[in-house]
Amino acid sequence: MSGLEVVKPGVLSLLQDCGRYGVALQGLSSGGAMDLHAFGWVNRLLSNHSNAAVVELTMGNASFRASCDVKLALCGAEMAAKVDGLAQPNWQSFILRQGQLLELGYARAGLRAYLAVEGGFQVTETLGSVATVTRNRLGGLRDGLSLQAGDRLPVAKQLLANFHSEVPKAFQGRYPEQLNLSLIESYQAPLFSESAKRAFYQGEYKVKPESDRMGIRLSGPVVSWQHAGLVSEGIAQGAVQIPPDGQPIVLMNDRQTLGGYPKLGCVARLSLNALAQARPGTGIRFVPADLDEQSEKWRSFLRFFEF
Amino acid sequence: MTLRFEPVSETHCIVYLSEVIDPSLAVSIAALAKALQAALPSALVEVVPSYTSLLLEFHPLRISRKQLERAVLEQHALLQSGQASGHAQQQTLTLPVYYHSEVGPDLDDLAASSGLAKEQVVEIHSQQVYTVCAIGFAPGFAFLASVDARIAAPRRATPRLQLPAGSVGIAERQTAVYPQQSPGGWQIIGNCPLALFDPKHSPTSPFEVGMQVRFEPVSREQFIELGGQICQDWK
Incomplete structure (x- = not known):
């Protein structure tokens, strides 16, 4: 089912997982989440499989609207997220109700944020992975394209358990200069x-x-x-x-x-x-x-x- | 053939099998890569064979570097003694090529600089049996060796911005087909009309490292019939 609509893809938003393996023999790159620390935590917060597909946002300035109630989590670069205009802290899980808008600003610290949904985004794998590799024209929703305005990201059935989880402060990423x-x-x-x-x-x-x-x-x-x-x-x-x-x-x-x-x-x-x-x-x-x-x-x- | 096993990072090791490029080495390296993949299906996550080396990526919770080194030495010894099956038969892939200036804009210059007629360049290029020494640069881009020294030619000083898919090029003593439209600096002498990379197929490309490849000249009519297209706009 459609869970999240891309309203504004921002500078660069890509579906990623741990990457595509066994393909280097054919000259293909693995792709996959660049920061496995934030990627690991964002799935952990939702009790997802460790390889579940997430959106990697580079630089930010993106927004997404829920087409049904979804449980999300956000980790990585600080992009001053807002839900319907109210601040939504980073490194936490939260519920986005049908019709609500999640907005991310430009990254203030760090460069890449990871947005996950309970159960992972339900996207057909190409050669064993969802990872988007633009230069190989492979993965993502289609042909290695980055997310575009109007794209719909399918989600699994949402349990929406109403407790929120947060990454312990000591493990939250700090992004020094x-x-x-x-x-x-x-x-x-x-x-x-x-x-x-x-x-x-x-x-x-x-x-x-x-x-x-x-x-x-x-x-x-x-x-x-x-x-x-x-x-x-x-x-x-x-x-x-x-x-x-x-x-x-x-x-x-x-x-x-x-x-x-x-x-x-x-x-x-x-x-x-x-x-x-x-x-x-x-x-x-x-x-x-x-x-x-x-x-x-x-x-x-x-x-x-x-x- | 002596072998050198070196750590590269927490997850990678590289095996060097020689210092010099030799097409027959590609066959041994490909066989070693296959044998290791079969022996360590879950612990070995990626193999990258090249001209003289084999890069291995392993899952460090499933195998240690020491165990991997032992497996490499063991499989190498098996192949050396000819016991393993990977050594066996070699496949030959035949690719149709339309050799002509309208799809190979460097054919005339290459003939002139080699002091040969165009027909001779075509004959020399299509009589050779090549070995896939490596696949890289772009998806399904197979480096084929060795081009006859008489038609070896340097890369263009300025790469073209856009070569049509299927372009057949020469760079020094290597030849290759560009599987997808891409920029490229090789000297283009013809075009192969077959699709050589399709991510929706498995395998995505007909090439395998160690495989033998031949080119077969076809006429303009056959080229078009096989799905070939004449590029009008060279950049």
Whole structure:
């Protein structure tokens, strides 16, 4: 049944889940929610399956109208949500009655908010996932398109249990203007010169406005690469690629599957959740991290959210 | 063939099988990828084979990096000794191509710069049997090696903004068909009228890494009959 109508899709609203897997062999990107922390919580608040489809709002300025009573939750970037003009706090579940309007402003802190409905949005999967990958023209309501005004998002039967849940304060995301990212050195790290690595670790980078779901582009000290080009190889989530201009790009969910630029390693998965919320201009520093330690943290994260 | 297994992140490892590109290697890498997927159906969530390497994404609650390394070494050894089935027969995919300047705007220049007649370029391109070495760049875009050195040509200095679906291009010693309309810098010599990527079909593309591919020249009439379209507006 139709549950929520997109009145205004805002800057970019996309249906997402954990992503599409088993498709890289065909050259397709996984897609999926960029910030798995806020994504995990928004489904948790509604006791949804951990892979339930949600709407990822980038930058905000969107609105939705309920076509029937629905139980929703909102997590992630602070977008000053309002229900029929009254403030609706972030990181909580709430009920939107038939005909009521949910409005989100422009993001004030963080970049991406996640809107979930009880039971998850009921959208037909493409190749095993609802994830919208615009550049592959795949997923979402149709052909990888972002949500458009007038789109109707189907929902499951709503139980509407009248208690509201809230993410404990300590776990609510905070989105600072300076981020330290843990970096796991791998790939071509041993081939970069000492001075290139010094520039990389000692410098401060800024998130460029042309960052998107493919990659977070940074500007700052040049990281030089003295060797020839590489044979193209598979690119992991969070890989830090150094193109010929020496300005790092952190490759994210919609990245190309193969690439021939040298890579210093990968941003740790937990740091990627924070990076997904970094607005243009956010200051970035890289800190070398231990693989085993980060792996243990990531396993705890996966266990907690049952991913 | 020696193998190097390296961690990449909490969820990824990469296996390097060689330092140099060799089409026959693609066949071994594809076989290893398949064998691992069959052996670890739930723990291995993604495989990305390329020219000399295989990137593996694993679910860290279902398998440890050490266990994955052991599985890689084990499957590799099985393939080396020829016991595994993945090694067996190779399929050949034959693709019709209309080679002509009206669908291949770089054909004339490529012939001129190679010192060959257009007919010779077509003959050389269509007589070779290629191997799918990698799939990437765009959905269903298969990198095919190796193009005969006589017709190898560099990428265009300025990529075209829009190539029609089916465009057959050459870049150095690689050739490929653009499955969807896209920008591209390869030198275009013809067009394949068949649909090579359809997300509504499973599989979405006829290509598999390690597969053999041939091109078969067809006439303008056959091209149109097979659903081919002549692009009027090259950008």
